[in-house]
Amino acid sequence: MSPLATVLRRVVGLGAAVLLSSFAVFLVPFVSPGDPVRSLLRARMDFGEADEATVQAYAEQFGLHDPMLVQFGRWLGRFFTGDMGLSHISGTPVADQVLPAIGVTLSLAGSALLAAILVSILLGVISATRAGQWPDKLITSITHALIAIPEYALAPLLVLLFAVRWALLPSAGYDSPASLVLPVFILALRPISFFTVAVRSGVRQALDSEHVLAARARGLSRTQALARHVVPHGLLPLWTMVGVWFAGLLGGSVIVEVIFAIPGMGRLIFDAITDADIPVAQGGVVVVVTCAVLVTGIIDLIHKLSDPNVRIGVRHG
């Protein structure tokens, strides 16, 4: 399939994804128990025993009592003119909430993945080149242990040690680079283990491949062959994973955002759904889905353009 067709297919897929997911979010207040308008009012005013008139007036203001499809149509209409609507709680443009949040999450997920990539390249290469020896066994055990760690148990313990006991790092917040250390560490754990395994097996495969043997036969030393031929090849599976993980982390860091009081995307969507602030939830989900599809799409495309085997469409069978 040509790159152009790939792009087109992605775009269509993206459109469908955005429509479907935003509609799914949109349905929530219509099918869940409780009055969404009261829920909105409660978010504005704690213990607001809003009377019926207020509920009516508020619903009126945002057209919340219109038929479901009318409401969705209205949202769609606005959406296609680039307007994600107004938050039902603050009355301000959704973009004003979503864009800073996605910025935060992008930087958080980005740093976590960057850290994970660096660490896992190191670990993966070590363990692939020492396959079967103790460094490999140790690293393999670590990678299997890392994915089993419940981050919601580890994070409080780390805060306890690093922030409370030793006062080395901030306990929460999102302002200084130091405040990123713990969240990034926690977020990076699981990717590290998956990436390390990917790098390890990629490098092992590359080590066994004939062109590396040929490179050695050409007179390249072990290290040269490793640096020039093995590692670049061994990292191929890693890049495809990074896309998926990036997509997953975009909205998937709710736990970390809650524990470290980080105003990111996961948290925003979580709160918006809880408070029935559907435009914000929709906007958030749409942005997350778009970013995720874009990231995986771009990686897919880069992969296609850069890997000759994929590009020329090696026939299998």
Add this chain to the structure above:
Amino acid sequence: MYWVETTFWIASPRRKSMAKELEFIDLSVSSGQKLLLSSARGALRSGELVAVVGRSGSGKTLLTKAIMGLLPEQLQAEGQVLLDGQRLDQLGDKAMDQVRGRRISMLFQQPKRVMNPRMTIRAHLLEAMGAHGWGKARQHEPRVLALLEEVGLFPAAQIAGKRPDQLSGGMAQRAMLAIALAADPEFILADEPTSSLDSILKAEVLQLLRRKQQERGVGVLFITHDIASIQHIADRVVVVSDGQIVDQCPTAQIFSKDRHAKTRELVEAALPALREPRTETSGCLLEAVEASKNYTRRAKGQAALKPTSLCLHGGQVLGVVGRSGSGKSTFARLLAGLEQPTTGRIITEHNGGTATRVQVIAQEPYSSFDPNLAIRTSMSAAVHRLPVEQARERMAQAMSQVGLPVELLERRPGQCSGGQLQRLAIARALLTNPQVLICDESTSALDSVAQRHILDLLLELRDKMGLSLVVISHDMDVIRYASDDVAVFYEGELVEHRPLNDFLTSAEHQHSKDLVAALDITAAATAAG
């Protein structure tokens, strides 16, 4: 016992300054307890081309890897490797790096697989010259171009910028040679560098290799399983069998009758026994009428097969040749009904309205059976609709038809040899009572001995059961050996279709002429035998 006569070149006095010598003494390679190569000894001097022949799995590749010190970690080597008297096997990794590529370099079987798909030919060459790093490229550009031109790649500048997958097989093999020559080595170990090429390319590359070897005076160790291809270029021949060097002699002597049995076997397999092609006149069993195939979307691009008409008679052996990508397989798949023609049609119904049963035997014996299943299970695919007892009988029958014991059915593919698997594949095809067998490169993955056996089996089946065969091969020897009629494909087009003898003597199309000419390079063998 054969060592006695071979000592003459091992023990030859060393010419210290001039003649370089690469020597291996009692070289053994083992995997755990298992000896894969035992006490091999031999030598190679510069300016000499020594062929190493032997059947598949006999240990030829291990020999080269052991010399280079590049055995996989799980294998252990013992013995001495001497380069001008220097023990290579005792050199450290660092010192060995100075030897590899610079003093001894290698050629491989599949050039595209052994080149880094992301690197240009230029980068490969620079790397081989030991010139990595920024800015070196420009400085070494003249040498890069000179090397490429030396191996006949024009225009060199353009080719240097290409990546392996942008080259044809022959070009890639030449590029590989350029890379091997880049650091001006004294010895080249060539591990079946031509086996993936069609006959024309093969002849070209062989001649090129021989020329370079003589011009530059390097020593070449040329590994192959095909004796015919080396008889004009090799100075000496070493025969390997089951991990042992069983015979070696000057090339001319290899054809004498009193050589080692293994040598005889190889020689015989290579000898194209000329048989009388049959001319069949029975009606068409399978017919292609203006059949064409285009794989591109909505048939916009180039057709893989242009409209082709051809008729296959009962009991006929049709040889199909053509270079890679010329549409041979496409044609076979159309005939077998595995693919629908884009235009035209394939007529399978002749005499009496019953459809002709067509079966295909694939190229790769190892991939035509599920590696996880016992052969019996895989085979039963053809008869699983029958009652168990009957199916069992049919399988036993088929096995005897291909000359294999039934016990083989209980094995897994990994436990069988390539030749056996190819027979099993034929047996499986026979279960469906085919009238036509299409063999798409069915023998090219096999060594020459196994290849010969399979071809004989096929011809025997033709005689006994009246099967029609379509033998597809890029190897003219195979075509000549087996076929009654020859069809030549060139760039998706059937350019020539005539009886074998006509074809050999009076081919019309230029490509056909090239094919016949390439055949001549090995033709003298007949006389020698």
Add this chain to the structure above:
Amino acid sequence: MAKRSASRILLSAPAFILLAVVIVTIAAPLISPYDPDAQSLADRLQGPNMVHLLGTDALGRDTLSRVLHGGQFSLSVALITTLFSLLVGTILGLLSALRGGWLDEIFLRVNDLLLALPEIVIALLIIAVMGPGFFTMVLSVGVVAWTPTARLVRSMAAQVLSTHHVEASKHVGASRWFILRHHVLPFVAGPVLAQAALRFGLLLVLLGSLSYLGIGVQPPQSDWGSMLAEAQPHAIRSPWGLIAPGAAIFLVSFCVTLLGNRITHVLGGDDVLDSEPKAEIHG
């Protein structure tokens, strides 16, 4: 052969630990020292001691007993979710690979979408609609959890289906069922089983996170995740409340991952983690 492989998998430390955990959890009502709900406000937030081996929680309930009982919930939800996603994933993956065409295309798009939508957000949507509880938890996680299995099954099935040997089988007249039964399923089963083990471990942690966020299991029921949430505020005074259920999740998840890895090894694979989805390269 098969017997030896099975024993190589089952006669291993992780398998024994898991077996022990399962037995202990099932037998929790018999062996746990106390009623997990019995409160003793006077004995709250104790550290480990002879009376309460793992100490007590904020209501003076015995942590050990609660960990044992909590395991019933945690493990059964994770197990059901895993089985659910295994079943759904295998069927959909096979369908997609066998049928191909538009079905496959839809399959890929849905997968992309589910991959892009964070698991917790999807869980949240479902929970917002259905309210928290056992069934909701299984459903909300199950909705996404089948995708890795399905992708694996699809890609492996597609891989087998495109091999020469399947083409050969087809060519000599094998039925669809023959191919599915002899070529596809045996090829797919092992890796899928190994992946299921890995998924179980991951799901255990994920389900725990729902409970931790308060949208999973609801009191008076409790699982390891909700125990963690309850214990966290008291972490400084009584870290054992945090450590015990955290360690339980970790132990089970770790062992089951190792088990999956062992299966992968026996099958000749490299690492079970390799089976997690990578960005699909649509060729």
Add this chain to the structure above:
Amino acid sequence: TPAPDAAADSEARVVVANFRAPVSNWALESDDAYVLSIAGCLETLTKYDQTEKKVEPMLATSWKQTSDTVWDFELRKNVKFQDGTAFDAKAVAASLNHVLEATAPARAVNPKTIKKVEAVDADTVRVTTPAADPLLPYRMASVNAGVLSPAAYTDQGIDPMNHCTGPFAPVSEKAGQSLTLDRNENYWDGEVKLAGGEIRYITEGATRATQVQTGEADISMSIPATSLATLEADNKVSVLKADSPRTSTLYLNNSRAPFDNVDLRKAATMALDLPAMAASIYEGAAQPATGPFAPSEPWANPDLAVPQVNIEEAKKLVEASGYKQDKPLDIIAITERAEFAGVGAIIQEQFKQIGLKANVVTKSYGAVEPDVLAGKYDMILSQRNRMIDIADPIGFLQADYTCEGGYNLSHYCNKDYDKLVGQAQVEKDQAKRNDLYRQAGDILAKDAVNVWLVNEQAIDGVGSKVQGYVQDPLTRYVMTKDLAKTK
């Protein structure tokens, strides 16, 4: 306050970890007004003094009731908005009218309590109420009645930056994270000790507690009970507690069986060990409740005591009620308050002893609200603020317990009670009003309408460098001109 001796640092800035994040684009009718008030930005005409328990002048120097429904407020003269514009009656009227016109008006300041606001002259604002309302000065102390410069009201909503009158001017905001403030050099009430500060929005209680412990925050508001013991053990942090006007309550559905029976309700009260509950779940950071009011409130009946556990008596009452249980009762514990799960567990255990079977079901408040308001439930654990925005319980007594009350979760109806509340509503004399409140409370207690479990406490954690912090249980005033910090 902790460090009385050391000299205050005039360049110091404080960090306040607040439990609330603004969500309504600073709309003054919403709870966002609290954030602005805490920040020392937003000020009101009057101010409620917690220690004196009375309303005092703030932006208004005096006020008088010219008729039953008309009040005139005399504005302070030397006040300027932080942006330099004049503080006058027009700006005040505009601010108040803005809140009154809101679609979802504030609880204390809305068209039902205030008819109109107008500027009489430059320094006089006239407020008209629909009916006689002695509590108007209290309402004017509510944060929702805050005054901002006219420039704050923009098309895009409210922009508080530099538009207040208070000691601190907001200068920048990090969305969802914090609001930064600088000292108002021209504050009308004299010198401001701090150079500025930051309000951090940290909605997780445990995190707030940790932050004051690590010194990342100087003041952490609303410390959860679970973190109390830890903070108290830390000598770098002082913990301030005050009775909050919140009582955790087990609401009983008075409108349907079985709790339409007063005997059963009384039995429920007797079965529960409130002190144990306060000591365990609430970590001692709450007092067992004696009735609907906290004992420290002026209208509480000092004679009421914490109900004694009396299982025998309770069993008898259950018997007397004739209640035969065929299926367990449901106790709804709302998920918004984490401790209710534990409270529910305790109640479940203790009800068992008097033969009442109950199940705890946890649900989000939003999901159960319709059912609860419709009277379709048995028991719900919830918690109510008696003095919503104004330091007087009238709104609460009326909404929660009168027959027509808009938030009568218990579905309680008693004509005598309604009459008392009606009288209190128009009573101008505060002492008499308090007396009426007390009598009303007594009726509720006698009828055992609900089980009032514990009176919660407002707990603030304060770092050792902070000076001049006065805790406000209604969480309105934190950054004042007198707040200071040592080096």
